[in-house]
Amino acid sequence: MKHTAITLPLAGLLASQVLALEPLTPEKIEADVKSEELSNNLWDLDRIGAANNGTRAFGLPGYLASVEYVLNRTRVPEFDVHVQAFNHTFAQVRSISVTGPDGEDVAAVPLIYNPGTEAAGISAPLVDTPVDDERGSACFEDQWTSTDATDKLALVKRGGCAISDKLKLAKAHGALGVILYNNVEGTPSSATLGAENIGLLVPVGTIQQDIGEAWSARLAAGEQLTASLTVDAEFDTRETWNVLAETKAGDPSNVIMLGAHLDSVQAGPGINDDGSGTSALLELATAFRAYDGFANKVRFAWWGAEESGLIGSLYYTSQLTEEEADHVRFYFNYDMIGSPTPQFAVYTGDNEGDLAGAQPLKDYLVAAGRDAYFGSFGSSSDYVGFLELGIPSSGIFTGAGAPTDPCYHLACDTVSNVNVEALTTNTKAAAVVAARMALSLEGVPPRTKTSLNPRDKSHIQAQFSKWKMAAEHALLEKSCSHGEKTTV
Structure with missing residues (x-):
């Protein structure tokens, strides 16, 4: 697989002399994980966000x-x-406003890839749509038949299906835009509408549930x-990056991968999501470099543009050759592992190989006094591309x-939004299991060549074809709906 080198204004790169290294053991790696160092990383990431308009999002200086x-x-x-460099369609809502029926200004949360309105905005009658909390409101064609x-x-009402599905149906039924009200109390979180949906949606303003x-x-x-709804949005194509670091020691045909996404949403600095996973991987990388005796390589991945639709990890997996995919023996995903009121879900799925990593993670957490349980994979984090290639995975x-993380995708996802005790326990669990696999892959089967999902590598590549078409479509639309375009 090809990797693209980029020149960055790096200062003070760490230099170290090659020293005699101690033999690797899970116990040594576990002991090396310190809460203080994990917290220091979080503070550093928070400072990066604060110095860059409160965000570390793809396409912006904070990333x-x-x-x-x-x-x-x-x-x-x-x-x-x-x-690893790649290009993707960048979208930013520079401003959004909603005015209510009594002329009041209503706080609205911008969504990624939200279509812009004309400068004058949209002023129109409100029409209600039926609420269906069981199936999801406005998610299906039959739910719109009685709505003009x-x-x-x-x-x-939000919830039950992808927001983009609701907006496509709204457009099909002649709506000029959507006022989306939250399905839970409090400030609505941000979300991505997906670059593949550029040109298919109406503008949306997301407001609080009670309003x-x-x-x-x-x-x-x-x-x-x-x-009234006014959205000032811009679209263009920007380069971004995955960062990959692997041990020089170990068999290159047997690689254990640990991944976390490095970007935040545009609404905040993303310190739990996913500064927590980023910090964990940094501390594990620091620990692993002090040891030798690896039977297998350990590869750390910090993914770009996850919040825009898993773009970095899907790009990475789409570029793997069959041989390179065979060499990835297990993938661990650490995305949000320090939520303020944490649950302890350990991912496992239909691939029998998943348990080779999931069971020891769960066992460690239970022994540490955590009420850990097996949870199913979804479709919203960076394990997706690995699952579709049949690579055993957990996390x-x-x-x-x-109630686990009320600041999810909000500006308040700062250092005060992380349970450091939970982050430390989870990082130690990740450390022990990764070290064991670095020493032995006994019990870890090869990847499943016949994908257990209806989607596989061809699906990953098809996703990028859609995103490429979306980027080309975006160029035909207004690059920004009001005023001048800004670039980084």
């Missing part, structure tokens, strides 16, 4: 600074380090309400959204 930070920690003699949304702003429910009640009582997840 480049995060890449520099990881490279400064990993470019050492004991590792081979690669920077033509030339109106559709009031839609949306109040408007819905007034509409049900027969009132005629008008609202830990401590929860997103209330």
